[in-house]
Amino acid sequence: MNEKQRKRIIDKHRDSFTRHGYHPCALYWSGKDIQDIRFQVSADIGIQDGDSILDVGCGFGDFKCWAEKKELTLDYTGIDLSPDLLAEAEKRHPDAKFLEGDLFDMTFENENFDWVILSGALNEQLNDKSAYAKRVIQRMYRLCRKGVAFNMLDGRYLQAHDLHSQNPEYMLRYCQDLQAKCELHDDYLKNDFSIYMYRA
Numbered sequence: 001m002n003e004k005q006r007k008r009i010i011d012k013h014r015d016s017f018t019r020h021g022y023h024p025c026a027l028y029w030s031g032k033d034i035q036d037i038r039f040q041v042s043a044d045i046g047i048q049d050g051d052s053i054l055d056v057g058c059g060f061g062d063f064k065c066w067a068e069k070k071e072l073t074l075d076y077t078g079i080d081l082s083p084d085l086l087a088e089a090e091k092r093h094p095d096a097k098f099l100e101g102d103l104f105d106m107t108f109e110n111e112n113f114d115w116v117i118l119s120g121a122l123n124e125q126l127n128d129k130s131a132y133a134k135r136v137i138q139r140m141y142r143l144c145r146k147g148v149a150f151n152m153l154d155g156r157y158l159q160a161h162d163l164h165s166q167n168p169e170y171m172l173r174y175c176q177d178l179q180a181k182c183e184l185h186d187d188y189l190k191n192d193f194s195i196y197m198y199r200a
């Protein structure tokens with residue numbers, strides 16, 4: 001991702017947060033139900049009470065809230081490009097850790113997480129044929145002890161000039177090439193798919 005693309009993502013979330021305040025629309029979700037369906041699919045990889053989580057593109061840290069409602073207390077770290085969303089996340093979750101930037105700004109030396117999850121953070125159009133998304137997934141897999149769950153927009157049903165989407169089978173093959181045991185889920189929302197990668 002270049003500096004211009006990074007700035008565009010930061011600026012658009014500043015604008016949406018100013019417009020909507022603390023609301024899923026500020027994250028470009030159409031509603032809470034859609035956000036929650038994706039959270040449920042992420043958690044279904046096998047996240048359990050007490051697990052440590054790195055949430056890439058965490059927004060307001062809403063996955064932590066959602067998990068708490070399901071009686072899952074997580075050792076939660078969120079990372080996001082947007083300082084505006086993170087400031088709100090920090091207010092709401094003083095017991096969590098939040099990092100500003102993208103995965104490649106961090107070293108995470110000697111640090112890893114049971115699960116590394118991502119919901120919605122690969123939807124930005126970078127016009128790079130998914131090269132950045134693939135690097136992010138590879139890094140997520142390196143940082144996990146148990147596995148990775150991420151979602152993307154399904155390129156079979158959605159192709160838009162301003163959104164990044166991809167063919168699920170193409171992404172599945174990429175993930176399998178990283179030697180992970182993988183599962184594809186594409187039966188929960190029309191325009192979305194998730195991939196689970198388990199640490200081999």
Ligand SMILES: C[S@@+](CC[C@H](N)C(=O)[O-])C[C@H]1O[C@@H](n2cnc3c(N)ncnc32)[C@H](O)[C@@H]1O
Nearest residue numbers: 027057058059062080081082101102119120121
């Ligand atoms: C659709 S929102 C979803 C937020 C959160 N995962 C949720 O579902 O509530 C996408 C988030 O990813 C962040 N984001 C986009 N690209 C990113 C990147 N390369 N690294 C870190 N965060 C990113 C955005 O700032 C935004 O907060």
